[in-house]
Amino acid sequence: MGFVIAIDGPAAAGKGTLSRRIAETYGFQHLDTGLTYRATAKALLDAGLPLDDEDVAERMAREVDLGGLDRSVLSRHEIGEAASRIAVMPFVRRALVEAQRRFSLREPGTVLDGRDIGTVVCPDAPVKLYVTASPEVRARRRYDEILSGGGMADFDAVFADVKKRDERDMGRADSPLKPAEDAHLLDTSEMSIEAAFQAAKSLIDAALKKD
Ligand code: CDP
Ligand code: CDP
Numbered sequence: 590m591g592f593v594i595a596i597d598g599p600a601a602a603g604k605g606t607l608s609r610r611i612a613e614t615y616g617f618q619h620l621d622t623g624l625t626y627r628a629t630a631k632a633l634l635d636a637g638l639p640l641d642d643e644d645v646a647e648r649m650a651r652e653v654d655l656g657g658l659d660r661s662v663l664s665r666h667e668i669g670e671a672a673s674r675i676a677v678m679p680f681v682r683r684a685l686v687e688a689q690r691r692f693s694l695r696e697p698g699t700v701l702d703g704r705d706i707g708t709v710v711c712p713d714a715p716v717k718l719y720v721t722a723s724p725e726v727r728a729r730r731r732y733d734e735i736l737s738g739g740g741m742a743d744f745d746a747v748f749a750d751v752k753k754r755d756e757r758d759m760g761r762a763d764s765p766l767k768p769a770e771d772a773h774l775l776d777t778s779e780m781s782i783e784a785a786f787q788a789a790k791s792l793i794d795a796a797l798k799k800d
Contacts, residue, residue, distance in 0.1 A: 592617070592698035592800060593713075594793060595706035598720035599766060600754045601727035603777045603785060604702040605660075607720060610786050611793065612700045620655065620692045622703030622710070623672070625685045627663040628653045630671035640671055643678045650675075650684035655692055673754060676704075677761045686710050704758055707769035716796045718789055719768035722778040727751050 594611060596604050605621055612619035632649045633640055640646070675681050682705075689710045693699050701710060707717035722730075728748035735742040758766040768774060773792055777785045 590694050591696045592715060592797065593693050593711045594698070594700045595711050595714040595717045595769070595772075596700065596702040596720060597704055597706050597708070597718070597766065597768070597772070599704075599727065599758060600751055601731045602720045602722050603730075603782065604720050606782055607718075607785055607789060608700045608702040610782075611789060614790070615698060615700075615793070617698040617700050618692070618695050619700045619702075620689060621658070621660065622685070622689050622701055622706065624658040624660060624663055625650075625653050625655070625688065626672040626676045626681075627668050628658055629681060629685065630675055631663055631668050633675070634668065634671055640674050643680050646675045646678055647680040647684050650681045653685065653688060655688055673757050677757070677763065679763045682763055704766040705764040707772050708767065709764045712769070715800060716793050717769050717772040718775055718792070719772040720775045720777060720785070722776060724748065724751055724755065726778045 594617070596608050598604050608619050608621070611617070629646065629650045630640070632652065633646060638645050638649075686709060689701060689703075689706075693701055693711050703710070707714060707719070725748070728744065728751045731751060732742050732744050732747045735747070755766075775785060775788055780788075
């Protein structure tokens with residue numbers, strides 16, 4: 590089994606940015622597990638299927654191809670909303686967790702980011718990071734991203750959306766978002782991307798030495 594780095598945290602905490610940099614540095618493969626929920630949601634929306642039928646959603650989850658996940662085709666707000674709704678369904682989660690676990694076995698190592706990697710998907714991962722930042726900072730990051738992509742946004746609406754996503758992620762019965770007991774907390778509210786990466790790198794280097 591390869592070396593697994595589990596990265597969890599709320600929306601717009603900086604998980605993806607950090608995960609991609611870590612994967613590049615160590616030559617590991619990266620899986621943004623949020624995309625597996627988004628791909629399932631998009632498949633349902635595209636087929637005009639209901640979002641509240643768990644059997645149908647599970648079937649779609651089993652068809653997700655991890656090789657074909659592309660954030661640019663899955664980034665639509667409507668897809669994120671639908672993903673967040675189907676992510677509360679235990680059968681959908683079970684199907685996607687199985688695929689995520691298979692991915693985590695790849696050599697020489699993998700970085701998985703999401704909400705339940707350290708707690709459910711890869712509880713034995715030798716490095717677990719819980720990346721967070723205040724809701725205001727995270728909403729500001731999302732808002733800036735929309736504007737720099739040429740889009741229009743209302744900060745209060747983005748802020749409300751971040752808080753709603755947090756409530757859904759932390760409040761669901763199956764696999765709620767929370768730090769694993771042995772996770773290292775990384776609050777990036779006042780940290781640059783570089784500083785967050787250096788903090789993560791020290792922890793990973795120390796764990797690799799022990800491995
Ligand atoms: O994957 P997740 O939703 O947790 O966040 P992300 O897409 O990696 O990051 C959201 C935005 O925050 C990106 O535009 C990053 O450039 C920015 N950011 C960051 O990731 N880390 C910091 N320490 C500061 C800003
Ligand atoms: O849309 P946002 O950037 O907040 O999240 P994402 O990482 O793209 O994930 C889409 C949805 O999938 C979120 O609403 C999460 O609740 C859910 N998700 C999950 O339940 N478990 C994971 N391991 C990853 C994402």
